[in-house]
Amino acid sequence: MVKIAIFASGSGTNFDNIMQRVKKGVLRNIEVTALYTDQPTAACVQLGQQHGLPVHTYRPKSYVDKLAYEQDVLKQLEAEQVEWIVLAGYMRLIGNTLLDAYEGKILNIHPSLLPKYKGIDAIGKALNNGELETGTTVHYVDAGMDTGQIIAQRKCPIYQDDTKAALEDRIKSLEYELYPEVIQQIIR
Structure with a gap:
């Protein structure tokens, strides 16, 4: 079993989708050790509890700096023997402490064609700029914002009468298929 930790900051829909697929045996040989969040009141916390997972909450503002924050997170990751980190709507840039410890072993999904x-x-930017298509991208995480090496992408059209909510729903549908596929292929 490969031990992964999932990091989320918001609704947790991608986290929930991954957990459902682990439980159904679609994602095999993967053990999710815990949910890590920087938002103690986010909806993902309740989802983590519903899945029976430990939920580790870290409030970045309660630390002296990013280094101290990430060192604390890293201690817990090491205690759980986590091998991979999967970001699922985690809204913080990953710093050098975690990047160095998990070089090439942090995945992210982003709702655009990076x-x-x-x-x-x-999604709003693609819609407002009159794009004809958008999609989602799974990539390795590096020190930049959504700049890591692209692993896979899926496209979807943007219709003339699209609302942001409708486009978000289509992209989420793509994410729910693509992210587990990539996780299964990459994490063995």
Whole structure:
């Protein structure tokens, strides 16, 4: 079994999707050790509890600096013998402490066809800029914002009458298929 930790900051829908697939045996030979979050009141916390997982909450502002924050997180990852980190809507840049410890072993999913529309509100940016298509990207995490090596992408059209909510739903559907596929292929 390969031990992974999932990091999330928000609703936790990608986290929940991954957990459902682990439980159904679609994602094999993977053990999710815990959910890590920087947002103690986020919806992902309740989902983690529903899945019977430990939920580790770290409030970055309660630390002297990013180094101290990540050192604390790293201690817990090491205690759980985590081999891979999977970001699922984690809204913080990963710093050198975790990047060095997990070099080449941190995955992220982003709702755009990177390198376009890095960072927040990628869907809104694609919609507002009149793009004809967008999608989702799974990539390795590096020190930049959504700049790591691209592993896989899936595209979807943007319709003329699309709302942001409708486009978000289509992209989430793509993410729910693509991310588990990549996780299974990459993490063995």
